Amino acid sequence: MKPRKIRENFKCERCGKEVVGDGYTDHCPRCLWGKHVDRAIPGDRKSSCKGLMEPVGVDRVRGEDKIVYRCLRCGHKFRVRLAENDDRGVWGKLGCGNSLRNKN
16 A cells, blocks of 8 residues: 555644645644544545544554554544654653643
8 A cells, every 4th residue: 555645735623733734744743633534545535534533652663653543533543654843742742651632
């Protein structure tokens, strides 16, 4: 499954930040929350769920840092690559088992 590159700007539904997409942007770099928009292939935008994706943890896969997500609507879980402009302080809190649900 090769990700599809789609340049999209969006307003974060969690914290309100205006996010400028780079073609692979799938979450807010400030609060790390996302939206469940992809179904089978990253970038396909075919999910009918559209629920908010809560960052619930961190992972390291083959030397690459990942954010672990869980959809608040359907429960779907998946991981995405930590982007260069993502807030490392927020990401670090996830690694300590902290919930970001009530924080911006």
